[in-house]
Amino acid sequence: MAAENDTQPGLTADDVMKVAMLGRLALSGAELSSLTQELSNIVGFVSQLSEVDTAAVEPLAHPLDSQNVFRADEPAASLSTEQALAMAPRHDGECFLVPAVLGESGSA
Amino acid sequence: MPLTDRSAAELAAALAAGEVTSAACTEAFLERIEAANPTINAFLSVDRDGAIDQAAAIDAARAAGKPLGPLAGLPVAVKDVLCTTDQPTTCASKMLAGYRPPYDADVVRRLREAGCVIVGKTNMDEFAMGGSNENSAFGLVRNPWDLDRAPGGSSGGSAAAIAADMAPLAIGSDTGGSIRQPAGLCGITGLKPTYGRVSRRGLVAFSSSLDQIGPMARSAEDCALLLEAIAGHDPGDSTSLAVDVPAYRAELDKPLAGLKIGRVAAHFGDGLDPEVAEHVETAFAAYEAAGATIHEVELPHAAYGVPTYYLIAPSEASSNLARYDGAHYGHRWDGTARPDDGGISSFDSPLVEMYCRSRAEGFGPEVKRRIMLGTYALSAGYYDAYYAKALRVRRLIRQDFLDAFEQVDLIGGPVSATPAFKLGEKTDDPVAMYLVDLYTVGTNLAGIGGISFPCGFTAGGLPVGFQLQGPALSEPLLLRAAHQYQQTTDWHTRRPAAVSA
Numbered sequence: 001m002a003a004e005n006d007t008q009p010g011l012t013a014d015d016v017m018k019v020a021m022l023g024r025l026a027l028s029g030a031e032l033s034s035l036t037q038e039l040s041n042i043v044g045f046v047s048q049l050s051e052v053d054t055a056a057v058e059p060l061a062h063p064l065d066s067q068n069v070f071r072a073d074e075p076a077a078s079l080s081t082e083q084a085l086a087m088a089p090r091h092d093g094e095c096f097l098v099p100a101v102l103g104e105s106g107s108a
Numbered sequence: 109m110p111l112t113d114r115s116a117a118e119l120a121a122a123l124a125a126g127e128v129t130s131a132a133c134t135e136a137f138l139e140r141i142e143a144a145n146p147t148i149n150a151f152l153s154v155d156r157d158g159a160i161d162q163a164a165a166i167d168a169a170r171a172a173g174k175p176l177g178p179l180a181g182l183p184v185a186v187k188d189v190l191c192t193t194d195q196p197t198t199c200a201s202k203m204l205a206g207y208r209p210p211y212d213a214d215v216v217r218r219l220r221e222a223g224c225v226i227v228g229k230t231n232m233d234e235f236a237m238g239g240s241n242e243n244s245a246f247g248l249v250r251n252p253w254d255l256d257r258a259p260g261g262s263s264g265g266s267a268a269a270i271a272a273d274m275a276p277l278a279i280g281s282d283t284g285g286s287i288r289q290p291a292g293l294c295g296i297t298g299l300k301p302t303y304g305r306v307s308r309r310g311l312v313a314f315s316s317s318l319d320q321i322g323p324m325a326r327s328a329e330d331c332a333l334l335l336e337a338i339a340g341h342d343p344g345d346s347t348s349l350a351v352d353v354p355a356y357r358a359e360l361d362k363p364l365a366g367l368k369i370g371r372v373a374a375h376f377g378d379g380l381d382p383e384v385a386e387h388v389e390t391a392f393a394a395y396e397a398a399g400a401t402i403h404e405v406e407l408p409h410a411a412y413g414v415p416t417y418y419l420i421a422p423s424e425a426s427s428n429l430a431r432y433d434g435a436h437y438g439h440r441w442d443g444t445a446r447p448d449d450g451g452i453s454s455f456d457s458p459l460v461e462m463y464c465r466s467r468a469e470g471f472g473p474e475v476k477r478r479i480m481l482g483t484y485a486l487s488a489g490y491y492d493a494y495y496a497k498a499l500r501v502r503r504l505i506r507q508d509f510l511d512a513f514e515q516v517d518l519i520g521g522p523v524s525a526t527p528a529f530k531l532g533e534k535t536d537d538p539v540a541m542y543l544v545d546l547y548t549v550g551t552n553l554a555g556i557g558g559i560s561f562p563c564g565f566t567a568g569g570l571p572v573g574f575q576l577q578g579p580a581l582s583e584p585l586l587l588r589a590a591h592q593y594q595q596t597t598d599w600h601t602r603r604p605a606a607v608s609a
Binding site: 003011015016017019020021022023024025026027028031035037038041042043045046047048049050052054057058059060061062063064068069071079083084086087088089090096098099100101102104 | 460
């Protein structure tokens with residue numbers, strides 16, 4: 001992957017594949033090819049921020065610089081199991097059902 | 109005059125006076141939707157039966173002498189990014205096709221309490237990512253002023269619904285310009301409130317430090333009416349402001365004498381369409397004639413707004429959209445289809461393969477692009493260079509606005525560099541599409557307010573928008589300044605030929 005001080009940021013197909021796995025996206029061959037080009041262009045575009053001197057500037061994560069907000073620690077109603085499962089693609093009435101968490105892919 | 113031609117304020121007065129029933133009003137807009145929507149595609153779903161029932165309930169309550177709020181009985185269109193328990197909530201994504209949320213958004217709850225009739229859910233760019241409404245998984249929206257052109261986005265359905273008289277009021281959301289830009293391109297009025305003014309609970313999250321819900325309507329007066337109903341503190345959104353909601357409509361008639369409006373010379377550089385520039389300058393002159401004074405101000409880091417936005421918003425989006433995992437709700441891979449993977453042949457586990465394939469099938473190209481960009485910007489070794497860098501520039505951009513508002517009350521200028529562009533014109537070039545947000549992203553990055561309203565038409569008959577930006581919680585002034593302009597101009601009352609035909 002490109003180093004931080006590169007002036008010509010570019011992503012390889014290998015970089016894009018790694019990011020796709022981090023982002024949990026399966027990509028087709030055509031998507032891998034188009035995303036490699038598009039992301040290189042976009043990263044090149046956003047890299048113009050390196051021109052700005054921010055040595056003495058703190059990051060601003062939130063426009064209001066707000067503090068933590070607490071509520072009273074009291075029990076309150078929340079979704080019922082039935083409501084929470086109502087839109088689940090697969091469930092058994094009590095739990096969400098998913099493929100095996102361990103083991104090789106393709107064995108689901 | 110047909111009921112669909114009247115402003116929300118006029119309809120509200122007629123409803124309150126008993127001159128019109130909500131049933132008649134709702135029926136008129138439903139018929140208009142049924143006539144125009146097959147062409148415009150502004151609505152993804154229409155709840156005819158629910159709307160008729162709600163209208164009848166309001167009429168009965170009024171007949172019984174029950175106290176009703178100013179919006180009671182008025183039809184409202186809601187962008188399909190707000191949760192509604194009784195109507196689908198899809199975010200224009202295959203990922204959420206047919207999804208019914210278990211609770212109403214706080215804004216929807218407030219609309220119901222106010223007695224509004226929610227007629228349907230409006231089309232949008234998928235997960236609010238886009239500036240043309242061409243990223244909807246359920247078909248593009250056509251601009252009522254020219255059916256070959258985009259309505260803007262991402263609240264393109266809400267803007268087109270207002271422009272084509274399909275609703276008197278609509279709810280939009282604005283993360284980088286998604287209320288103001290389509291309002292400008294469709295010739296209507298739209299307000300992006302201060303961050304925290306309107307609760308985000310039940311707004312499907314795109315970029316949580318930038319997203320804000322706001323009103324869209326023909327006029328500033330109608331926007332004021334709607335904002336008054338949806339604004340306010342919500343304990344369910346820790347970023348919502350515990351600040352009283354002003355009586356926005358009561359402020360509208362105060363004159364503008366003494367108002368200081370800033371003008372940013374850099375807004376008028378290369379790339380600004382000459383006709384847009386001319387109408388925007390004419391609007392400045394109208395403000396001067398109304399007693400305001402125009403002052404040159406600078407926003408030195410404004411040119412970095414779009415790249416800053418396109419690091420922060422995708423980063424937050426990649427995190428927010430991690431919730432679509434094929435397990436809890438939304439689309440799930442059927443467990444068998446394994447198309448060409450372009451090299452990804454092994455997944456860590458059957459569970460990870462389900463995640464990856466469900467997301468690959470459920471998300472459209474622009475959503476994937478932004479998840480990828482955000483994941484990259486947040487990944488080890490790049491976080492400081494991209495994401496943290498963007499947060500530092502964000503502080504500089506906000507400081508520019510704080511400094512400018514020491515000198516002026518509001519900042520005026522164009523909403524978009526061009527009038528509505530042709531459908532398909534920018535779809536092959538993501539960076540060109542991102543630049544449509546040039547004049548609007550600063551408002552979101554700074555967390556302040558902005559309003560867009562029509563200030564003229566091109567020779568080709570396309571609306572041109574004017575934008576005013578104001579400090580945090582300046583909504584009363586933004587609405588008043590737009591309303592006063594609309595007292596001496598009639599741009600906001602013009603109707604596209606597609607509507608009157």
